[in-house]
Amino acid sequence: MEHRGILFVMTGASGVGKDTIRQAAVPDLGNVFYSISATTRARRPSERHGREYFFHDRAAFEAMIRADALLEHAEYVGDFYGTPTAAVDAALEAGRDVLLETELVGARQVKEKRPEAVMVFIAPPSLWELERRLRGRGTDDEIKIQKRLARAREEIRAVREFDFVVVNDELEDAVRTFQAVIRAERARACRLDDAQVAAFLRER
Ligand code: ADP
Ligand code: 5GP
Numbered sequence: 001m002e003h004r005g006i007l008f009v010m011t012g013a014s015g016v017g018k019d020t021i022r023q024a025a026v027p028d029l030g031n032v033f034y035s036i037s038a039t040t041r042a043r044r045p046s047e048r049h050g051r052e053y054f055f056h057d058r059a060a061f062e063a064m065i066r067a068d069a070l071l072e073h074a075e076y077v078g079d080f081y082g083t084p085t086a087a088v089d090a091a092l093e094a095g096r097d098v099l100l101e102t103e104l105v106g107a108r109q110v111k112e113k114r115p116e117a118v119m120v121f122i123a124p125p126s127l128w129e130l131e132r133r134l135r136g137r138g139t140d141d142e143i144k145i146q147k148r149l150a151r152a153r154e155e156i157r158a159v160r161e162f163d164f165v166v167v168n169d170e171l172e173d174a175v176r177t178f179q180a181v182i183r184a185e186r187a188r189a190c191r192l193d194d195a196q197v198a199a200f201l202r203e204r
Helices: 020-030 058-066 085-093 103-114 125-135 143-159 171-186 193-198
Strands: 007-011 033-034 036-039 053-055 070-076 079-084 099-100 117-123 164-169
Touching: 007 103, 020 033, 020 058, 020 099, 020 171, 033 085, 036 058, 058 079, 070 085, 070 103, 079 085, 079 103, 085 099, 117 171, 125 143, 164 171
Parallel strands: 007 099, 007 117, 033 099, 036 053, 117 164
Antiparallel strands: 036 079, 070 079
16 A cells, blocks of 8 residues: 655745755655645746746635635735645655645644644744845845734744744754654654564564
């Protein structure tokens, strides 16, 4: 029987370094499916439809909600973001581990629907440093930066709801810690099936 994959949820303020960590961490981990979210946010010049996000207008996003096609969705600083369910479930069924990225409201919805999900919070070393990174990225105007920082403050206060925290201070340390979380979850003895235990017992 094929094993179901493990569902990982990555949450952390905009600008904390989630994309950077994921891009550095995933190639060494093998067999991880990154779920591409849907959003109504305007596409940044560096982004491509179907790579960073599926970019939709409000009507198309609302149609996905009505069709119950999203595992979770939330409003964030004036736009909607959500996780298409079908691709996530297809990957899990195929035995692939799945990594989702959501803000806090969506993360709570996933935990409610899929209590087995492994919840990982990416924290900045400080809000001061987060603000520096958000400004350095140069993708948001002043009003959006202030709204994103306010949201970050709320999310950080909820950090203890999560199973793991990865502090993104030195990038290499954060990548190693994130990889360690995924490897440790994969190594849980409770995930073994009878055939795997039987294989350990082979005497020749
Ligand atoms: P997110 O996906 O969480 O919104 P990004 O991955 O886009 O964040 O990172 C935001 C900015 O911070 C980028 O300019 C990125 O290069 C930078 N960054 C990410 N990790 C670090 C780090 N450990 N130290 C310094 N800058 C970082
Ligand atoms: P950004 O606009 O910086 O790409 O993302 C803004 C926020 O939306 C970030 O906190 C990011 O984690 C979150 N986000 C990205 N994809 C999803 C999603 O599918 N669902 C939810 N709920 N939040 C998401």
